[in-house]
Amino acid sequence: MKKxxxxxxxxIVLMATSCMKHSGNIxxxxxxxxxxxxxxxxxxFHTMWYIPxxxxxxxxxxxxxxxxxxxxxxxxxxxxxxxxxxxxxNDGVESPLETYHPEDKVVIYVFDPExxxxxxxxxxxxxxxxxxKFSLTVKDVAExxxxxxxxx
Amino acid sequence: MHRFKxxxxxxxxxxxxAPLFSKSQSKVDLRYAFGSTIDLQFGYSVxxxxxxxxxxxxxxxxxxSVFQMRYTYFFGRHFGAFASYSFDQGxxxxxxxxxxxNRADGRLYKYEESYYQNPMRYFANSFFVGVAYRYDFGxxxxxxxxxxxxxxxxxSAFCYSTYSRQDETPVxxxxxxxxxxxxxxxKSGSSVPDLNCLAGYAGVQMTYSPASHxxxxxxxxxxxxxxxKLDFQHTVKQYKPAYNPSNWSEALVYYDLRDSVIPDDSxxxxxxxxxxxxxxxxxxxxxxxxxxxxxVSRHNHR
Numbered sequence: 001m002k003k004x005x006x007x008x009x010x011x012i013v014l015m016a017t018s019c020m021k022h023s024g025n026i027x028x029x030x031x032x033x034x035x036x037x038x039x040x041x042x043x044x045f046h047t048m049w050y051i052p053x054x055x056x057x058x059x060x061x062x063x064x065x066x067x068x069x070x071x072x073x074x075x076x077x078x079x080x081x082x083x084x085x086x087x088x089x090n091d092g093v094e095s096p097l098e099t100y101h102p103e104d105k106v107v108i109y110v111f112d113p114e115x116x117x118x119x120x121x122x123x124x125x126x127x128x129x130x131x132x133k134f135s136l137t138v139k140d141v142a143e144x145x146x147x148x149x150x151x152x
Numbered sequence: 153m154h155r156f157k158x159x160x161x162x163x164x165x166x167x168x169x170a171p172l173f174s175k176s177q178s179k180v181d182l183r184y185a186f187g188s189t190i191d192l193q194f195g196y197s198v199x200x201x202x203x204x205x206x207x208x209x210x211x212x213x214x215x216x217s218v219f220q221m222r223y224t225y226f227f228g229r230h231f232g233a234f235a236s237y238s239f240d241q242g243x244x245x246x247x248x249x250x251x252x253x254n255r256a257d258g259r260l261y262k263y264e265e266s267y268y269q270n271p272m273r274y275f276a277n278s279f280f281v282g283v284a285y286r287y288d289f290g291x292x293x294x295x296x297x298x299x300x301x302x303x304x305x306x307x308s309a310f311c312y313s314t315y316s317r318q319d320e321t322p323v324x325x326x327x328x329x330x331x332x333x334x335x336x337x338x339k340s341g342s343s344v345p346d347l348n349c350l351a352g353y354a355g356v357q358m359t360y361s362p363a364s365h366x367x368x369x370x371x372x373x374x375x376x377x378x379x380x381k382l383d384f385q386h387t388v389k390q391y392k393p394a395y396n397p398s399n400w401s402e403a404l405v406y407y408d409l410r411d412s413v414i415p416d417d418s419x420x421x422x423x424x425x426x427x428x429x430x431x432x433x434x435x436x437x438x439x440x441x442x443x444x445x446x447x448v449s450r451h452n453h454r
Contacts, residue, residue: 036401036404036405037404100399
């Protein structure tokens, strides 16, 4: 009887600790709407964030801005002192983050909305008219507590 | 170590009490030792086992305690019959067990227990009937016995992991399970670790009677049992990374698992072997000569 109680208690403890540690299905696909990271606009300005898709480009060039100006719907608009939690979905629509290989660096651009809207795309690219350009590995983001901060 | 101290203390206590009982007794043959006798014994239980490693077979022993109750009826001066119950239990301490495994593996790895169960933990409830012989000299009596009976044998499953000696990275996961296929309605491979099996017993008891009815005893004995219906399965799985992310998002979501490993089921290799099938005992105890004693009565009438 005592042995059975002991086994039961230990099983519950092991299961509980296992769930706490992994919080996901090991080896399976990312769950629907799995939290990835937070983009935080700690500046007093309105900002727009853009992550290029990897596509067929080589990994070293994946973070480069595309030839055509991206649709504004693809950018994340953040008011001053606000943040946006990035989730990845498993509904068949790939987010830019999902097109990068695990060891790649992901490039995140932060634009001034006015510059992004008004300026010629070629000029933006040529003159580097962005507020910030993050080039991050998974390790960088994880060690920053999964928060990417833009400060001014 | 504590077990040895307890047994030594018992022996010391009994020996120290012996003179008290013997003071009032004359040095005569053991008249009361004929007829019915019961005795209780407690002692040391040892179950030898072997480990088949990567380099060789190595041998060790689980150890624990045994408790035994026995009734013996001596028909005459020398021969009698007995019925007994005994309970053996024991296990191998982690360090001792992994010392044996280490020797069997050729000192290739480091080891870590994976669960809360000590390795080679065994339980054996045994019932025996058999014949007894006695040879008395003074207050001492030598009593060999042989018997046959049933043992309910039970062994616990256990598992452990091996690690590289150089950098202590996980190498493989080992699990031992005891499987029975004796029930056709149980799914194959389900663990039914206990078994009632035919068993044999042989032992020699030495008794010393400081009083007519009471005696002290020391016994060495062996039990063996036919537990071949239980399959002792040793499964080895190699470790693999807990998670192989296919993209950047997954790598970030499961970043905490980057150094984790899990047993790879596809690499599992299972080897069956024979369970340990013998237990050796060394016990001390006390006993009483009871009941009607036809030999003494006959003697008194002469």
